[in-house]
Amino acid sequence: MSLLEADLKYIWHPAQQMKDAEVFPPVVIDHGKGCYLYDIDGKEYIDIISSWWCNLLGHCNDEINAAIKDQLDKLEHVIFANFSHRPAIELCQELLPLLPEGLKHFNFTDNGSSSVECALKMAFQYQYQSGHPERQRFMCLSESYHGETIGALSVGSMDLYARIYKPMMMNNIHFDGLDCYRCPYGRTRETCDCECFVGAEKAFAAYGKETAALIVEPILQGAAGMRIYPPEYLRRLRRLCDDYGVLLIDDEVAAGFGRTGKMFAIEHAGVSPDILCTSKGLTGGYLPMSLTITTEAIYQAFYDDFKTHKAFVHSHTYAGNPLACRAALAVLHIMKRDDILKKAAEKSIYLHEKLDAALGSHSHVGEIRHIGLINAIELVEDKKSKRAFDPEKRIGWHIFRKAMDLGLVLRPIGDVIYFNPPLTIDEPTMDEAVRRCRDAVHAVLGND
Ligand SMILES: Cc1ncc(COP(=O)(O)O)c(C=O)c1O
Known part of the structure; x- marks a missing residue:
């Protein structure tokens, strides 16, 4: 039995419909470093949601270890x-x-x-x-x-x-x-x-x-x-x-x-x-x-x-x-x-500008609200009236799936996709995360 088969046989994962795993199985992570996670096949993912908002200074930080x-x-x-x-x-x-x-x-x-x-x-x-x-x-x-x-x-x-x-x-x-x-x-x-x-x-x-x-x-x-x-x-x-x-x-x-x-x-x-x-x-x-x-x-x-x-x-x-x-x-x-808060404040300006440039004008992006390094992209059916998508369409979930293909952990809250990265994230990682996020949104909702 493979690890994944054993997982599906025994583990009841939190906050998800387990039947979804038939089409979107859990990703078995082998190790992590900084903002990155690596699965058992060696595929890399940027952990842009800090593993449910808790990872603060990167995975496997040498000093904390x-x-x-x-x-x-x-x-x-x-x-x-x-x-x-x-x-x-x-x-x-x-x-x-x-x-x-x-x-x-x-x-x-x-x-x-x-x-x-x-x-x-x-x-x-x-x-x-x-x-x-x-x-x-x-x-x-x-x-x-x-x-x-x-x-x-x-x-x-x-x-x-x-x-x-x-x-x-x-x-x-x-x-x-x-x-x-x-x-x-x-x-x-x-x-x-x-x-x-x-x-x-x-x-x-x-x-x-x-x-x-x-x-x-x-x-x-x-x-x-x-x-x-x-x-x-x-x-x-x-x-x-x-x-x-x-x-x-x-x-x-x-x-x-x-x-x-x-x-x-x-x-x-x-x-x-x-x-x-x-x-x-x-x-x-x-x-x-x-x-x-x-x-x-x-x-x-x-x-x-x-x-x-x-x-x-x-x-x-x-x-x-x-x-x-x-x-x-x-x-x-x-x-x-390391003056982490001061440095994170500088990064937060950079990250929001990048996200805004990549997705701010998209016809299905209602707003990108932000505070600190947190950026939340509210996806809507109609930007002018702010009408939400029909939840049954599971737009956020489809973008999450696409983003995982592209190597970005973008687990959504309904139709809100968000960044809440470790405070130690660097500019190249932010750039790459924004690129992968934009590509996932475009793949599901089109380019404009
Ligand atoms: C504001 C707030 N309070 C409490 C909790 C519960 O924390 P835990 O999941 O560790 O029980 C959460 C979890 O996300 C939270 O966001």
Whole structure:
């Protein structure tokens, strides 16, 4: 049996219809280096989506590899309740000055969804222990995505992921958020005055008093199709939360670690959350780890004599895994030493110009929105009316397939194809990725 035959026989891959594999089988990857992946036949692919947005500094980075190998010979894992270790302690010390103001207590979890679960429980219990047991609900924006465990799914608003499971979910408040490309008020990004904020105001007026926390993807709603929204919207959300005594949970799982040009995306708005979730880029995309980071005020609401039973009883077996912490320490070291954010900012201008020149005027490219190195190409049937393609045509998926033939990993979000590359990508790789992307779009949608 070949590797591929065995894969298809046994493996149930995530987030795909397995029957699609009959015509588009999984690509068996053998190794990776930098922005490149190589399959078992030696074919090369540019990983322009950073392997689900997590690979931050390239595959098989020599320094991160060395840090993990060094740690492996010292301590691979240890229980984190009542125990600690140097890599976790040092990681908190290194991260502290990079965080939005006021965040200083770190809870270790092991993937983005579990950091969201941790944040929700922390917010709920904080309100309970602060004299607000009536605050039992959560608010979120339409088209938000916070992961796929039941709690995280309950604060997500994307039907694609949540529809079937609705009977299992918490009764949260989903208010109309943002769609800047198809602004219902007819505004452009330049003329926007956050008119759509009225959705948040109405939700707070109706449910603010029964809400424990609002959770938000800062600046960028990733899974909704890399929707980018103005910092002012986030600033106003912070104010509303303060006015109503609602905590603000900042889900930086996708947007953190420089993806939007800042270390954490909420910095664009110049405000701080009460709780911040981070994962993905935290370990450079090497190992599953996440952090839920909070303020002194929240920490203190749990800190008391044992007999008060106020402790946060939430745990994961692999919390604080030392190998993941060493990977994260290596990432922070490289980012600082090599001025990665500054260099990525320069590259981001170059990449957007190249993509715009290659595809901006195409009749089926509605817009190419961008922030940091993220560029999202919204494909539409009709550019003038912004009418979407019939989803049954699976345009994005066909372009993905073509791009794979051409050696580019361009896994789409519906009919949005996007670049979200490692921050270390170089100009020749960007040029080649843009070329392959353009050729894939032309092959499916024609040249003009
Ligand atoms: C904003 C956001 N939150 C949470 C998650 C869930 O992270 P994970 O897939 O590690 O559970 C994701 C994943 O893409 C995400 O984009």
